Amino acid sequence: MDTKNYKSYNDTIMERFSCRSFLPQKITQNELQEVLKAGILAPIAVNFQPERIIVVENEALLEKMKEATRFTFDAKTILVVCYDKNVSWHRKSDGKDHGDIDATIVATQMMLEATTLGLGTCFVCSFKEEILRNILDIPENYGVTCMLPIGYPKEVLPHGPRIDIEDIVIYK
Numbered sequence: 001m002d003t004k005n006y007k008s009y010n011d012t013i014m015e016r017f018s019c020r021s022f023l024p025q026k027i028t029q030n031e032l033q034e035v036l037k038a039g040i041l042a043p044i045a046v047n048f049q050p051e052r053i054i055v056v057e058n059e060a061l062l063e064k065m066k067e068a069t070r071f072t073f074d075a076k077t078i079l080v081v082c083y084d085k086n087v088s089w090h091r092k093s094d095g096k097d098h099g100d101i102d103a104t105i106v107a108t109q110m111m112l113e114a115t116t117l118g119l120g121t122c123f124v125c126s127f128k129e130e131i132l133r134n135i136l137d138i139p140e141n142y143g144v145t146c147m148l149p150i151g152y153p154k155e156v157l158p159h160g161p162r163i164d165i166e167d168i169v170i171y172k
């Protein structure tokens, strides 16, 4: 699908892209708070609110996180989106833990809010979890959903190409 010609009524959805290159300035604390607030407004299973967001701005820790992933993109702020497995909703019928889903929606809302503020983000899952856990001292009962490096984009790019909608949507 040629997403450049695809029109959505929601500019933010159109403008969000996976940003992998940032300017050296750190985002402001106001911007950070706006992004975090957007996250906690996400829909959450049974509204149990298991999401736990680790904000990393400490330079030594950011540097150390490179041992866990090559996808920090030298961002000056990284949000590590987790969920507390002791708090998240486990479906009664089969015990399925919905914390990962909750945390993903939280991350999505933060990415969209960041986009409206002119900030870039990238949803990153390619990391060595145990190393990341050790570096950030993440409790055992936390699931780690993703990392979101966040900053001012070095360049504004289109989002990645998409296959045809007919190949994705199944009508019954």
Ligand SMILES: Cc1cc2nc3c(=O)[nH]c(=O)nc-3n(C[C@H](O)[C@H](O)[C@H](O)COP(=O)(O)O)c2cc1C
Pocket: 016, 017, 018, 019, 020, 071, 122, 123, 124, 125, 126, 127, 158, 159, 160, 161
């Ligand atoms: C579950 C998930 C994991 C991802 N992990 C990474 C990652 O580790 N590194 C990375 O650069 N991008 C990662 N991405 C970003 C995707 O590569 C990107 O969303 C996709 O290529 C589409 O591009 P767009 O976001 O610009 O539309 C991930 C996205 C998702 C949803």
